[in-house]
Amino acid sequence: MEAIRTERLTKYYGKARGIDGLDLTVEAGEFFGFIGPNGAGKSTTIRTLLGLISPTGGGAKVLGMDIVRQKTEILRRVGYLPSEAAFYPKMRVRDVLKLSAGLRQRDCSAEARRLCERLALDPSRRVDELSFGNRKKAAIVCALQHEPELLILDEPTGGLDPLMQREFFDILRERNEVGTTVFLSSHILSEVQRHCTRAAIIREGRIIACDSVEALSRTSARRVTVHGSVDLSSLDGIRDRTEADRTVSFLYSGEMGALLQVLADGQVSDLSVSEPDLEEIFLHYYGKGGEQA
Amino acid sequence: MTLIRHELKRGRISFLIWTAAVGAMLAVCIFLFPEMKGEMEGIGSVFASMGSFTAAFGMDRLDFGSLTGYYAVECGNVLGLGGAFFAALCAVSSLSTEEKERTAEFLLTHPVSRARVVTGKLAAVLLQVTAMNLIICGIVIGSVTAIGEPVPWKLIWLLHLAYFLMQVEIACICFGISAAIRKGSVGIGLGIALVLYFLNLIANIAEAAKPLKYITPYGYCDAADIVVSGTLDGPGIAVGMALAAAGVAAAYLHYTRKDIR
Known part of the structure; x- marks a missing residue:
């Protein structure tokens, strides 16, 4: 089964190019890297897949469901980690996690507690007092606590110290081993090389290469x-x-x-x-x- | 329900401050009435010499020496402006704040449809406006009883119902605007409430500007009209509710298709 399939997916902001005729397939259970520099179209792709923005052309399916018509059902089964997490001010971490679980109509308290312990995140802290790294940890717990089938991670390690990065990737690997598909967008190539099995390179809104990380590395250069x-x-x-x-x-x-x-x-x-x-x-x-x- | 609860929790400080402020100001006005009552002759002649402004506030048709006349003018100014400001601020920031504070990405990547988000937020706004009006009604009735005056039940219900509908209309219009904007919501909300208020004052002063009464919700809240006729302005309210429905429809239509940046 395909976790993500885009066909000629296009998004223009007026005349400005976001993504242009993007074709991409991610199989279920893959640990997939999505590589490109800032402005290449990584976040536009992710935001289109999640229904935050509407495509101007082409189409896409996530977990076999259409991104326009079955948006809510897709979001039920997906966990998303944004590159810069923003939470409602004056809330405590535990309230944010509870709100996130409540919006999913799930009780995720046991998993949230487990993840907070592993990431050394104090749930009693107020989110507006958290450092960038700790806000990232709170966002990670939000993305993972409902144990989604597909994880979409946009620049996930920004702000995390090396030890936390290792713990984070350990958690991702454990999830991947039990069948979770991981779609990791990054411009840190060593991160993709170390953890992903396949990767796609995006340039100016188009996929210019997509293969196993091993095959991508086997270049004539x-x-x-x-x-x-x-x-x-x-x-x-x-x-x-x-x-x-x-x-x-x-x-x-x-x-x-x-x-x-x-x-x-x-x-x-x-x-x-x-x-x-x-x-x-x-x-x-x-x-x-x-x-x- | 999670979203409505969350919205109510987020807005509770603002709700408490506005409700307490408007309620306290109305209570102070009512507690001042026994003292004012004895000085009405002098005050009446002062008001009579204010020309167009007397008409603007409907004081040419109200007996300031009676509780109903006194309350109708005070209520018009305090609840008319205070209630409208709260309704406008509460509604205009409801959807736009999510993008301004960049929390829209958090909210809209949960399995909640955009239509449900709009419904939840609208419900929270209307619940706050309703709760504010009920609490203020209670404060007013308690204050009138405390000064030993008979409670003018019919007038209070009519006036407060008219102001409640006015706040609902302003809230719904501002809610529609909230779906379309990303920042500057506070200025827009206060601006709309103030412009609508002044349109009514102009309509009361100038005969040629009378049709403005059908545009502004303050038109059907004119305390002098309500006290004199003993009824509410049905056509005015119908126009107002149609505008409110248009605001809500605009919010649904725009927000469900909007790109979240």
């Missing part, structure tokens, strides 16, 4: 680091170039023979050629205008 002196001016396919202390490092997607010729003509004291990490691949995709590497 290589990270090349050369110690010594070489003239790279004749080489095509170089990007993300950095130079320091007779060391030059770059992402190379051109002809390997041409590279070897240039290296042979130079004075190389040391050389390393490695597979790039997801961050480099991301830059590669963005640099190439969205063509498959």
